[in-house]
Amino acid sequence: MKIAILPGDGIGTEIMAEAVKVLGCLDLRFEMEEAKVGGAAYEAHGHPLPPATLALAKAADAVLFGAVGDWKYDKLDRPLRPEQAILGLRKNLELFANFRPAICYEELTHASTLKPEIVAGLDLLIIRELTGDIYFGQPRGRRASPDGAFAGADEAFDTMRYSRPEIERIAHVAFQAARKRNKKVLSVDKANVLETFQFWRDVVTEVHAQYPDVALEHMYVDNAAMQLVKDPKRLDVIVTGNMFGDILSDEAAMLTGSIGMLPSASLNAKNQGLYEPSHGSAPDIAGKGVANPLATILSAAMMLRFSLNQEAAAQRIEAAVKAVLAQGLRTGDIYSEGTRKVGTREMGDAVVAALKAQG
Numbered sequence: 001m002k003i004a005i006l007p008g009d010g011i012g013t014e015i016m017a018e019a020v021k022v023l024g025c026l027d028l029r030f031e032m033e034e035a036k037v038g039g040a041a042y043e044a045h046g047h048p049l050p051p052a053t054l055a056l057a058k059a060a061d062a063v064l065f066g067a068v069g070d071w072k073y074d075k076l077d078r079p080l081r082p083e084q085a086i087l088g089l090r091k092n093l094e095l096f097a098n099f100r101p102a103i104c105y106e107e108l109t110h111a112s113t114l115k116p117e118i119v120a121g122l123d124l125l126i127i128r129e130l131t132g133d134i135y136f137g138q139p140r141g142r143r144a145s146p147d148g149a150f151a152g153a154d155e156a157f158d159t160m161r162y163s164r165p166e167i168e169r170i171a172h173v174a175f176q177a178a179r180k181r182n183k184k185v186l187s188v189d190k191a192n193v194l195e196t197f198q199f200w201r202d203v204v205t206e207v208h209a210q211y212p213d214v215a216l217e218h219m220y221v222d223n224a225a226m227q228l229v230k231d232p233k234r235l236d237v238i239v240t241g242n243m244f245g246d247i248l249s250d251e252a253a254m255l256t257g258s259i260g261m262l263p264s265a266s267l268n269a270k271n272q273g274l275y276e277p278s279h280g281s282a283p284d285i286a287g288k289g290v291a292n293p294l295a296t297i298l299s300a301a302m303m304l305r306f307s308l309n310q311e312a313a314a315q316r317i318e319a320a321v322k323a324v325l326a327q328g329l330r331t332g333d334i335y336s337e338g339t340r341k342v343g344t345r346e347m348g349d350a351v352v353a354a355l356k357a358q359g
């Protein structure tokens with residue numbers, strides 16, 4: 001089993017070190033090969049996704065990814081910016097299905113900014129389409145406005161688009177996931193305004209005909225954003241497009257206590273996957289040793305489950321994470337009174353110790 005380890009930038013390197021440590025203490029044989037990505041790769045090789053990094057990711061059984069980005073690269077031409085690395089990996093590996101489970105662990109009920117009764121027991125799954133939508137649509141660019149009230153003025157434009165097969169395949173993923181859970185899917189769109197998302201709603205409804213045992217509800221994204229904080233436990237599987245999923249998953253992260261708790265799996269049709277925390281490189285806390293490594297450690301558990309066929313090892317990691325939370329250990333983002341604040345490394349060490357204590 002070969003795992004490509006891509007730490008990236010900012011807290012990416014700090015949280016990855018802890019995930020690698022956790023993987024290393026399982027009784028499994030992995031080959032782990034590390035490569036630079038994002039700003040780190042731009043500095044070393046002049047490109048955020050060098051050919052060797054992409055080749056490693058393609059050849060591996062799974063990719064474990066940290067995070068990329070730093071404000072200092074914001075003025076680079078877009079193709080050279082660190083974020084292009086993760087977008088390029090998703091596109092090149094055809095990782096169209098992004099699973100972002102938002103689980104509120106019992107011990108973190110009081111870490112959320114929402115009332116405990118709203119989040120206690122929360123277990124929802126956001127399925128975000130990851131290779132289409134306005135993040136990838138062409139054409140895009142800047143030009144002199146060709147028409148309208150501001151004709152001749154500078155303007156910028158992006159293209160929102162989805163094809164039928166792109167919507168069909170993510171809808172199948174969502175209905176199949178729902179069959180293994182509570183048999184209900186909420187499809188989130190903006191069909192009242194956008195043609196792209198009226199089409200999304202039509203195609204999801206058509207695919208639903210093949211899943212009569214699963215309940216389907218549609219909701220506009222603005223209402224969904226509200227329902228997520230009003231009554232999140234009413235929701236189970238949410239399927240949505242790339243941009244809405246990006247935004248809603250950060251919002252859902254706060255239901256779990258912190259974005260530092262939200263893992264993710266991005267899969268292609270062959271179940272090859274890239275696993276990463278849902279957060280970014282957090283330049284505001286990078287280098288301080290305070291980042292929460294649990295989203296990355298939980299992403300490694302998802303990797304063992306989905307791509308490496310190691311369900312037992314995945315469950316061991318998840319149990320170890322629960323154990324350290326039960327011990328009262330907290331990084332700053334999930335700290336609450338009466339618990340013990342620890343740094344990134346101490347949290348990783350505690351997960352390793354909890355794994356070893358399982359025998």
Ligand SMILES: NC(=O)C1=CN([C@@H]2O[C@H](COP(=O)(O)OP(=O)(O)OC[C@H]3O[C@@H](n4cnc5c(N)ncnc54)[C@H](O)[C@@H]3O)[C@@H](O)[C@H]2O)C=CC1
Nearest residue numbers: 067068069070086260279280281282283284285291292333
């Ligand atoms: N997949 C990726 O590599 C992603 C990269 N980015 C990039 O990351 C950079 C920073 O973006 P932001 O919008 O600030 O989002 P961010 O997710 O990096 O940080 C948002 C806030 O959450 C906190 N945070 C994030 N992860 C945390 C963790 N593990 N533990 C404790 N606190 C944590 C940060 O300190 C910050 O206050 C940008 O360059 C952005 O483009 C953003 C999202 C995803």
Ligand SMILES: CC(C)CC(=O)C(=O)O
Nearest residue numbers: 083086087135246278279
């Ligand atoms: C570079 C961004 C598209 C990454 C992001 O915000 C995400 O995947 O959540």
Ligand SMILES: [Mg+2]
Nearest residue numbers: 246247250278
């Ligand atoms: Mg995001």
